[in-house]
Amino acid sequence: MPDKAFLVLEDGTVYEGEPFGAPVPSHGEVVFSTAMTGYQEALTDPSFAGQILVLTYPMAGNYGINQFDVESRRIQVRGMVVREHCEMPSHWQNEMTLHEYLASNGIPGLSGVDTRALTRRLRISGVMMGVMTSDESPEKALRRLRKLPNYGDIDFVPEISTNAQYEWKNGEKSHQHHIVLLDLGVKFNIMRLLSRRDCRVTVVPCQTTAEDILSLKPDGVVMSPGPGDPAHLGYVARATKGLLGKTPILGICLGHQVLGTVFGAQTFKLKFGHRGANHPVRDLATGRAYITAQNHGYAVDPDTLGSGAEVSHVNLNDGTVEGLRHRELPVLSIQYHSEASPGPLDNVYFFDRFVEMVAEHKGR
Secondary structure: OOOOEEEEEOOOOEEEEEEEEOOOOEEEEEEEEOOOOOHHHHHOOHHHOOEEEEEOOOEEOOOOEOOOOOOOOOOOOOEEEOOEEOOOOOOOOOOEOHHHHHHHOOOEEEEOOOHHHHHHHHHHHOOEEEEEEOOOOHHHHHHHHOOOOOHHHOOOHHHHOOOOOEEOOOOOOOOOEEEEEEOOOOOHHHHHHHHHOOEEEEEEOOOOOHHHHHOOOOOEEEEOOOOOOHHHOHHHHHHHHOOOOOOOEEEEOHHHHHHHHHOOOOEEEEEEEEEEEEEEEEEOOOOOEEEEEEEEEEEEOHHHOOOOEEEEEEEOOOOOEEEEEEOOOOEEEEOOEOOOOOOOOOOOHHHHHHHHHHHHHHHO
């Protein structure tokens, strides 16, 4: 393992630290998360595809890694930056250290970084591309970075979506509802929570057409979270238009943004995004505030929404759209992660609301 490594941002700022994980170069959009725990769930969250994750909490790895707290088939981030990583974790479920986990997946880590200063720079200047390197000078890394594609120019969804249709297995023999889940970067906990609500879940690839989805005779469709700019997902929007009015739909995070575009809205990139487990959201119907888990860098512009759709939830920090509903069709969407993992479980109720909508639609 090299003695030192660097994170080089596109504006030329350099952060030196100690490498851990895999001693390999990496690049991606550098973003920060304010969650205090849940680093394993964050590492395996497909919404972080193409990004280097900075944790604002000063220590990571103190309770190790286990086989239960995974949210996808592999680590999805391109790199991890922390103030300190723990080499002697303590937890009864621990199976390996954070260093061993990253190394076994070929992902670099960087510790000993002033993550407060790094986070302040990203908040002031906005998220930006960066390079992690241990085998070249910062100047050479910066020149290489400026030749690489920007995060916003890439459609990451086909890279992390399932290649083939499959059913989520939860051991139950009978189910009341059949839900088709369009995989734009789904987290496992969405399937777990739907299964616990007596739903059989069929997961389909991101490029599945409306006709193929409807041929599965779903009682409802869930459009999952995922990474990147929704402007690249015209193929998902076309499929979604073919589903409107034919089956209940729930859109989560990226799925919510795609539904917004289907309703005529434009989307825009946030300066530094919402990532963490402590974002306050207000339900406009009840006035109640919820603490939510979030992981997104784009938002729906409410002023461009077409007729029929309306804003149902707003972010209490910056007023951005956190949910939509249709006045006539059985369609709901939320920008935040109701499945948590990591984060508070305050919003799991939204799956109950969706299943109730499915049952009501079936009753008609």
